[in-house]
Amino acid sequence: QSMLTQPPSASGTPGQKISISCSGGDSNIGDNYVYWYQHLPGGAPKRLIYRHNQRPSGVPDRFSASTSGTSSSLTISGLRSEDEADYYCAAWDDRIGGVLFGGGTRLTVL
Amino acid sequence: DVQLVESGGGVVQPGGSLRLSCEISGFTFEDFGMHWVRQRPGKGLEWVSQISWDGGSTSYAESVKGRFTISRDNSRNSLFLQMDSLRREDTALYYCAKYAGDTNGYDAWGQGTPVTVSS
Numbered sequence: 001q002s003m004l005t006q007p008p009s010a011s012g013t014p015g016q017k018i019s020i021s022c023s024g025g026d027s028n029i030g031d032n033y034v035y036w037y038q039h040l041p042g043g044a045p046k047r048l049i050y051r052h053n054q055r056p057s058g059v060p061d062r063f064s065a066s067t068s069g070t071s072s073s074l075t076i077s078g079l080r081s082e083d084e085a086d087y088y089c090a091a092w093d094d095r096i097g098g099v100l101f102g103g104g105t106r107l108t109v110l
Numbered sequence: 111d112v113q114l115v116e117s118g119g120g121v122v123q124p125g126g127s128l129r130l131s132c133e134i135s136g137f138t139f140e141d142f143g144m145h146w147v148r149q150r151p152g153k154g155l156e157w158v159s160q161i162s163w164d165g166g167s168t169s170y171a172e173s174v175k176g177r178f179t180i181s182r183d184n185s186r187n188s189l190f191l192q193m194d195s196l197r198r199e200d201t202a203l204y205y206c207a208k209y210a211g212d213t214n215g216y217d218a219w220g221q222g223t224p225v226t227v228s229s
Contacts, residue, residue, distance in 0.1 A: 003154070032212060033212060033213055033215070035215035035216070037155070037216070039155070043221075044205065044219040044220060044221050044222070045155065045205070045207075045216070045219050046219075047215060047216060047217055050213065050214045050215045050217075051213045051214065056217070086154070088154060088155050090155075090215065092212055096157075096169075096171070096172070097160075097169035098145075098157045098159070098160055098169050098170075098171060099145065099147075099157040099160075099215075099216075100157065101147075101154060101155045101156060101157060102154070103154045104154035104155065
């Protein structure tokens, strides 16, 4: 497995709730914590979620995540225009001895 | 404030070498593992390499194994990536990232330094 599986795109209107899925395997999500990152064009990635579902201070509670088995899901409630960005899931992978990222999901706020 | 500042990127011919640096401030560098992550044009984030807090353990993505070498100098709060035998597919924005452990993931990133491999 060269990367975790995410949908390439997602969209929603302001105020809507959307979810982004992330699928992996036993050596990554199935055995290690999942992280979610937000990446705005031209900027550094920002950690949104760690330890499957924990938010760092400063991240709005509109962002939440859940993990079950070898899959995870990021949910954004009350969608805002500034949420338009690329979103990546990631997890340590025991086979490669490093971090495996998802392919990224580009979120468009219509 | 935590800061990670990459440097050393540039344009290099296929087969050439570059050495990236990442200078850190705002946290105790020697307490944390550090990683390099890259983003190729139009693609997603890709893990490249990691080094333990003391430099005693390293690992690499298959795509760079044998060509890239990660190192660190804790006395200078600096992380390095020596990139040899560069290929066109190594063209990317290279980020250094602070790894806050398996439970916390990357909690700080630099802005990235661009590497272009082209003749």
